[in-house]
Amino acid sequence: MSRQVAGFSRALARMVRAINSDIASGEKLNLLVRLAPQALAVRGCSLLLLDSQKKRLIHTAVHGLSERYLRKGFIEPERSLSEAVKGEVVTVPDAASDPRVQFRELAKQEHIVSIMGVPVTLRGSIVGSLRVYSRAYREFTASEQQFLSTVADLVGIVLESDHAARAEEPPYNGKTQDIGTTGIGISLLKPTSFAHPSEEEFAKLLDFYQIEWLYEPRSFPLQWEEGRVTEMFTPDFYLPDLDLYLEMTTMKPALTKEKKQKIRRMRELYPDINVMLLARRDYDRLLAKYGYGPLAGAKTHGVGKVLFSNLRIQRKVRQLAKQISQDYEGRHPVLIGVLRGVFCFMADLMRSLTVPADVDFMSISYYEAEKGGAVRVTKEPDINMEGRHVILVEDIVDTGMTLSFVLAYLRKHNPASLAVCTLLDKNVHRLADVRLDYVGFEVPDEFLVGYGLDYAEEYRNLPFIALLQEAKDPNPEEKKNLG
Ligand code: IMP
Ligand code: MG
Numbered sequence: 001m002s003r004q005v006a007g008f009s010r011a012l013a014r015m016v017r018a019i020n021s022d023i024a025s026g027e028k029l030n031l032l033v034r035l036a037p038q039a040l041a042v043r044g045c046s047l048l049l050l051d052s053q054k055k056r057l058i059h060t061a062v063h064g065l066s067e068r069y070l071r072k073g074f075i076e077p078e079r080s081l082s083e084a085v086k087g088e089v090v091t092v093p094d095a096a097s098d099p100r101v102q103f104r105e106l107a108k109q110e111h112i113v114s115i116m117g118v119p120v121t122l123r124g125s126i127v128g129s130l131r132v133y134s135r136a137y138r139e140f141t142a143s144e145q146q147f148l149s150t151v152a153d154l155v156g157i158v159l160e161s162d163h164a165a166r167a168e169e170p171p172y173n174g175k176t177q178d179i180g181t182t183g184i185g186i187s188l189l190k191p192t193s194f195a196h197p198s199e200e201e202f203a204k205l206l207d208f209y210q211i212e213w214l215y216e217p218r219s220f221p222l223q224w225e226e227g228r229v230t231e232m233f234t235p236d237f238y239l240p241d242l243d244l245y246l247e248m249t250t251m252k253p254a255l256t257k258e259k260k261q262k263i264r265r266m267r268e269l270y271p272d273i274n275v276m277l278l279a280r281r282d283y284d285r286l287l288a289k290y291g292y293g294p295l296a297g298a299k300t301h302g303v304g305k306v307l308f309s310n311l312r313i314q315r316k317v318r319q320l321a322k323q324i325s326q327d328y329e330g331r332h333p334v335l336i337g338v339l340r341g342v343f344c345f346m347a348d349l350m351r352s353l354t355v356p357a358d359v360d361f362m363s364i365s366y367y368e369a370e371k372g373g374a375v376r377v378t379k380e381p382d383i384n385m386e387g388r389h390v391i392l393v394e395d396i397v398d399t400g401m402t403l404s405f406v407l408a409y410l411r412k413h414n415p416a417s418l419a420v421c422t423l424l425d426k427n428v429h430r431l432a433d434v435r436l437d438y439v440g441f442e443v444p445d446e447f448l449v450g451y452g453l454d455y456a457e458e459y460r461n462l463p464f465i466a467l468l469q470e471a472k473d474p475n476p477e478e479k480k481n482l483g
Contacts, residue, residue: 008147011039025162029061036151042134049128051240069110071219072103084117084129091116091140114138118152122159198250208367209401214238222265233262241433245275290367304469316440321352333389334358341395344452345423375405390415396424404432
């Protein structure tokens with residue numbers, strides 16, 4: 001037996017033992033990508049998984065590649081060793097000149113000469129690609145290709161068991177949730193540590209609403225000197241659904257200023273890239289909605305400025321109802337509201353419609369920081385929505401995370417059509433990809449109360465919509481208690 005074959009068999013034995021142990025899935029994958037290049041005597045290895053839209057390949061477990069190489073930008077399955085995501089083994093002896101390699105110049109700078117890629121499959125579909133990178137010129141032999149394919153099969157087994165373990169988590173609404181086979185790797189991408197606790201909290205919130213995210217997946221060069229990059233910017237999060245980068249500045253105001261400058265520069269240099277700044281105040285406000293963070297316990301001084309008088313609201317509601325009545329002429333729609341904030345708006349909207357309409361309500365669970373987990377439907381609508389024209393009615397859409405979940409839920413009931421009507425649209429910090437068909441008023445990023453909208457169950461009964469007046473400075477004792 002050749003030395004190489006003996007090495008393969010030793011590596012596979014260690015891999016299988018690790019897979020059969022109780023270490024975390026991410027650790028298993030890390031081990032596979034560390035042992036595989038060792039056995040093949042190459043520099044590095046990466047497991048790239050497709051995101052749920054199959055538009056990007058994402059480095060999920062990596063060994064032996066530089067940060068810079070990893071953060072070069074998203075790898076497009078069509079442009080990078082595309083045969084590997086079509087199910088074939090690909091060998092690239094000369095990466096610097098091969099058109100099948102997407103980032104040839106960077107590969108050269110990284111001293112990558114040859115690459116071999118094999119498909120990774122899960123339940124019969126291709127979910128990604130396993131690649132090894134060599135510094136020396138290599139034409140990978142049949143047995144080397146065989147070895148890497150076997151490692152890719154082991155990756156598939158790890159993904160499968162991870163998937164199975166996840167499926168054992170509390171089922172969604174009594175039914176087993178079908179999370180599909182794609183996007184599965186994303187959940188394994190969870191970083192082992194965040195730079196700041198607020199980032200971890202934010203990630204938990206996104207997880208709760210099942211919004212896909214990546215942590216610091218890409219660095220953008222901002223400044224060069226003699227061809228060398230002297231300044232980079234790495235936004236904290238990336239949300240694939242919105243193709244949006246998100247930078248959180250929950251630290252000192254001085255740092256916020258610096259970051260704002262960086263973001264301004266990034267926007268100049270990369271005009272096609274969407275980037276959003278989430279400042280401390282925005283973030284606190286976001287958390288306060290769920291009863292967390294410093295603002296949650298802040299003393300309020302009742303209501304502030306009235307944004308919309310009852311008269312204005314009524315006029316707007318009639319306008320919306322008129323528009324809906326025209327659009328749904330002869331169709332008998334079903335209005336579905338998400339409790340509880342929507343009940344005032346729903347009651348008024350309903351009474352102004354001139355087409356017959358059914359009405360029903362649903363409820364969903366609220367985010368609780370210490371519980372984590374995922375959002376659930378706690379009360380389902382009773383009406384059968386199959387084949388019906390459904391209009392989801394909301395009081396206010398802010399990040400859109402609630403709506404995105406609710407729409408995904410409603411779609412599973414096969415309505416003939418699905419539209420969204422919201423009285424208020426607070427769209428400065430949208431974090432989910434949602435389309436609004438009927439919008440009453442666009443509102444600023446402030447906390448609003450009245451006409452059904454509450455702050456800790458208060459103020460729902462106000463006939464108008466007003467800003468909630470926050471106390472200037474919550475007393476220090478209280479602040480401490482609320483952490
Ligand atoms: P989203 O998931 O961030 O879009 O938040 C939507 C939900 O948060 C709404 O259905 C409201 O229940 C609540 N919400 C958002 N903004 C406000 C507000 O300004 N006042 C009261 N409730 C709000
Ligand atoms: Mg609501």
